[in-house]
Amino acid sequence: MRFATSRFLVLAWVRLATATILENGQERPDPYPGQAGEVSIDETWRGYDADAAEISYKGRWDSDYTSWWSVPGVKFGFTGDKLALSFGEKTSENVLVAYRVGGLDWEFSNVTKSTYQFVKPGSSALDDTGYADVKTFELRVQIGGVSVASDARLVKAAEFDKTVEIIGDSLASGQYATYEGLASWGFNFAAGLGNVEYTITAFPGVCLVDKQCYGGTARGMTYQWSRTSDAGPRANAAYGDNPESWSFTAHRAADLVIINLGTNDGADKNKIPSDSYYQSYVEMVDEVHRVWPNAQVVLMSLWGVFVKSGSTWVQQPVYVSEVQRVYQHFEKDGYVHYFDTKGILQHNDISPRGHPTDIGHLKVASHLMQWTKIRLGWEFGATGPEVQHDTAYWNNQDSYKRSIFSGSSHLSPRHPGYLLQSFWENGIS
Known part of the structure; x- marks a missing residue:
């Protein structure tokens, strides 16, 4: 049984492998649920190479099945009750990958060059499914091969009719967000629509104008x-001055293209x-329209x-008239639209590192979703699959106020009533 080797290049998630996730300064317990264990492949498994027709590749990949840009991944159906993926020779040490079965919660695992089992008999993701039922598996990272039970199989996953392309920088790729690419407005928007294929061609630090920005x-x-x-x-080390061209004709054409570029240009x-x-912006739009x-x-x-400014905060957008001029340049052609983000974000939606918080990303994505529905029809x-991971906060404690003010509850520091309870129990009012 042969597995195709493939190289792993930096994704937005790589930095998270050894990082601590903080929520308002508090460390998040169990930040990476779903660690997969290494497994040896024997005759009880059926192997598929990386070029198997049943595997659908999402995002941009090179000819060696190396994944690039933000949140690339694979998607396929499988039968049986176990599933393993192998990772190629150049997989980064302990890189963090995101995966899920069907529309269930995203889970995360650190992986290195090896084979890991992501689904095993008894997994909660297999509840209410039979051995022969087709389950959908999605993983946002690159792979070297896939294995299922020897008497099971992979199945090509169905694709949606529409395709979205997002072109951007660190803001679209989710830099410094909790789960980076998987918490970005780009992902929240495209995945939030629920019925589109999508590619997020975004990278931190990149300028719109063709020049080197921020060294990297x-x-x-x-x-x-x-x-x-x-x-x-x-990528520059791998390809130097001769990177592979992306074959637009070999892939599905985009129906909708969102461009958010210029923040680095204006820095x-x-x-x-x-x-x-x-x-450069006019050149960019012309090229998108050409392909x-x-x-x-x-x-x-x-x-x-x-x-x-005084006792408040004032937004200072950049390249306002320039982006409007680009829109006006193409306005009569009918295929270019202008989405004004002014007023969507407030100062506390921006993190200390100058990027949107998770909530900031959600606000941008939600407004853009509504705009797309109203303006473009x-x-x-989405009918249930998870989009934003692990951001559900709620109180399910009976008699919430009464139990706090009677001093009878002992809440977790993560609970929304914890601070109020602490004030009460310490005699602070």
């Missing part, structure tokens, strides 16, 4: 977007002149930063 990004998006790989240092370190930014002539293109305004199709 080799080229700007007007160049890099037509390439299989991202603009990061590992103090780069300060791209207004005219250069405008001309996908039937796609609707949405230009998102840039929310910028918030600065303190797209219907929401």
